[in-house]
Amino acid sequence: MFKIAGQFQRLIGLCVRSPGGRANLLLFLLITALTLGSVYASVRLVEWTGAFYSALEKVNGPEVLRQIGIFAVIIALNSARHLLAEYLRKVLEIRWRRTLTDIAIDRWTANKAFWHLAQAKTDRIDNPDQRIAEDCRLFVSGMLSETLDLISRVVGLVSFVAILWSLSNFPLSLAFVGIDLEIPHYMVWAAFLYVAVCSGLTHLLGRPLKRLFSEQQHREADFRYAMARWRTSFDEVALSNGEDAEKRIFRSRFDALAANWRKLITRELILGGFTYPFNHSVLRIPLFIALPGYLAGHVAFGGLMQLSTAFSQVVTTLSWFIFSYRDLADLVATASRLDAFMQSATASTGPDASIQRLERSDVFRLNALLLDTPDGRSLLAIENLTVSPGESVWLRGPSGIGKTTLMKAVAGLWPHGTGEIRRPREGWMFLPQKPYLPLGTLVEATAYPSTVERFGEEQIRAALCDVGLEQRVVDNGAAGLEATEGLSGGELQRLAIARLLLHAPRWAILDEATSALDPAAEAKLLSLVRHRLPQTALILIAHRAPQTLFDIRAVDVTTTQALAAA
Numbered sequence: 001m002f003k004i005a006g007q008f009q010r011l012i013g014l015c016v017r018s019p020g021g022r023a024n025l026l027l028f029l030l031i032t033a034l035t036l037g038s039v040y041a042s043v044r045l046v047e048w049t050g051a052f053y054s055a056l057e058k059v060n061g062p063e064v065l066r067q068i069g070i071f072a073v074i075i076a077l078n079s080a081r082h083l084l085a086e087y088l089r090k091v092l093e094i095r096w097r098r099t100l101t102d103i104a105i106d107r108w109t110a111n112k113a114f115w116h117l118a119q120a121k122t123d124r125i126d127n128p129d130q131r132i133a134e135d136c137r138l139f140v141s142g143m144l145s146e147t148l149d150l151i152s153r154v155v156g157l158v159s160f161v162a163i164l165w166s167l168s169n170f171p172l173s174l175a176f177v178g179i180d181l182e183i184p185h186y187m188v189w190a191a192f193l194y195v196a197v198c199s200g201l202t203h204l205l206g207r208p209l210k211r212l213f214s215e216q217q218h219r220e221a222d223f224r225y226a227m228a229r230w231r232t233s234f235d236e237v238a239l240s241n242g243e244d245a246e247k248r249i250f251r252s253r254f255d256a257l258a259a260n261w262r263k264l265i266t267r268e269l270i271l272g273g274f275t276y277p278f279n280h281s282v283l284r285i286p287l288f289i290a291l292p293g294y295l296a297g298h299v300a301f302g303g304l305m306q307l308s309t310a311f312s313q314v315v316t317t318l319s320w321f322i323f324s325y326r327d328l329a330d331l332v333a334t335a336s337r338l339d340a341f342m343q344s345a346t347a348s349t350g351p352d353a354s355i356q357r358l359e360r361s362d363v364f365r366l367n368a369l370l371l372d373t374p375d376g377r378s379l380l381a382i383e384n385l386t387v388s389p390g391e392s393v394w395l396r397g398p399s400g401i402g403k404t405t406l407m408k409a410v411a412g413l414w415p416h417g418t419g420e421i422r423r424p425r426e427g428w429m430f431l432p433q434k435p436y437l438p439l440g441t442l443v444e445a446t447a448y449p450s451t452v453e454r455f456g457e458e459q460i461r462a463a464l465c466d467v468g469l470e471q472r473v474v475d476n477g478a479a480g481l482e483a484t485e486g487l488s489g490g491e492l493q494r495l496a497i498a499r500l501l502l503h504a505p506r507w508a509i510l511d512e513a514t515s516a517l518d519p520a521a522e523a524k525l526l527s528l529v530r531h532r533l534p535q536t537a538l539i540l541i542a543h544r545a546p547q548t549l550f551d552i553r554a555v556d557v558t559t560t561q562a563l564a565a566a
């Protein structure tokens with residue numbers, strides 16, 4: 001219970017403490033006031049019912065007409081109140097959702113938490129996209145509607161208990177083990193006892209729901225992810241006739257989803273076996289509880305009916321927990337998923353690195369660097385390597401030795417290994433074999449990770465033409481339309497070279513970044529880079545010798561054992 005309260009407190013705290021939190025809190029108070037207006041409207045309608053039926057009983061035509069007018073005014077004002085409250089609730093919902101989403105994205109991206117958490121063997125955050133897109137929305141909307149409901153019910157409860165207290169002004173007399181007992185206002189105590197027992201039973205029956213809801217969200221996201229992954233690889237699947245394999249993956253994920261769904265609906269059935277009859281008997285049971293008073297002659301028939309109505313009001317209001325149990329379980333499951341995501345993303349800076357990193361010098365130097373895999377397998381070893389600005393170096397080594405891992409270590413991602421990396425803090429660019437293509441236009445993809453405004457469209461188009469993508473530029477026209485789909489492997493690598501030319505970093509590591517180009521194109525592009533960026537240190541990682549029209553220093557990367565033998 002304390003754990004759940006802590007999760008809600010942390011998440012609500014994030015909404016309230018963020019910029020604009022006070023304005024949102026005021027909006028919440030306004031919505032609460034408007035919601036409480038519904039209690040006032042109910043009380044006014046009860047009064048109106050009495051006045052209207054009295055007028056009817058007395059066949060008082062003008063008074064009946066007046067009451068119809070009052071009714072119209074109550075309904076009009078109440079409708080306006082309801083619509084305004086709903087509108088403002090939805091405004092607040094999107095505002096708080098934006099706040100939570102912004103925080104989730106900030107934490108997910110800070111210190112490259114997204115990368116480190118994806119590597120984690122334990123406590124891995126599954127489906128972060130779902131947590132950011134879906135859980136933030138579900139948490140805010142569920143929390144708002146349940147909180148407003150609870151507040152209006154608490155206020156309604158106070159007025160209904162007062163009414164019940166004044167109506168049930170007779171005691172219940174009992175003879176218990178020879179002792180005469182008198183319970184004054186027993187209807188009020190009976191209402192509380194009745195709801196307490198029923199709530200306990202509801203909780204007992206519905207307890208597994210929270211875990212089942214959480215599991216369901218998790219399996220739904222896994223299923224969606226399998227579909228989304230397939231969508232990004234249509235070519236590969238079609239070429240390898242992988243439809244059946246894909247179907248097997250979808251079906252197995254759907255089976256997992258359906259298996260949990262069956263457990264969920266069975267549990268809902270068990271819970272419903274109690275809550276459904278409860279919901280339908282809640283209006284009748286009071287009558288039976290009030291009967292002793294009626295049979296003892298303490299109350300007339302009309303009073304009995306009044307009493308049972310007041311009792312039902314109290315019980316219905318008190319039963320919020322029972323009626324909302326399913327939604328509350330869903331909300332609690334969402335809150336714990338989202339809170340776990342926020343906590344892990346905040347805490348994650350990756351494992352402690354044993355590689356020493358110094359980021360002050362103006363040269364790039366590796367000293368006695370040994371890289372390992374996370375499970376301790378040795379990868380490459382570099383005894384000494386120094387690269388100065390403007391130099392060109394080719395790092396060569398067999399496949400799987402850890403060349404790409406070296407690039408990650410230099411970038412500060414890979415923590416496993418020993419030795420020292422000295423490098424300037426700024427001015428780096430890392431080009432992987434398959435460049436990342438963000439959503440957007442060709443021009444935006446070329447400017448990535450900077451903005452189009454930084455370079456201007458003309459300069460970007462010129463860079464694209466320089467790397468041999470002029471046809472693409474022409475095809476896209478001036479509009480810079482969505483054009484990044486359908487780029488071949490070689491075209492993608494050309495685009496990455498255009499990025500390099502635009503950003504003009506002082507240090508660049510190209511990991512098989514021209515492997516998809518023919519030798520002549522490779523030589524032309526690398527020479528263009530060398531010519532345009534004379535101050536840039538170019539470190540090429542490749543199995544085979546890169547075709548260049550300039551001098552390049554070859555450096556062998558080897559394994560620890562080979563180094564020791566040498």
Ligand SMILES: Nc1ncnc2c1ncn2[C@@H]1O[C@H](COP(=O)(O)OP(=O)(O)OP(=O)(O)O)[C@@H](O)[C@H]1O
Nearest residue numbers: 119373374379398399400401402403404405406543
């Ligand atoms: N996150 C990881 N967890 C465990 N092992 C990893 C991880 N990343 C890479 N490895 C392992 O490290 C080894 C080196 O991989 P890496 O991609 O650096 O090799 P490479 O020399 O670049 O190979 P290639 O020339 O074929 O691209 C591989 O055996 C790979 O499986």
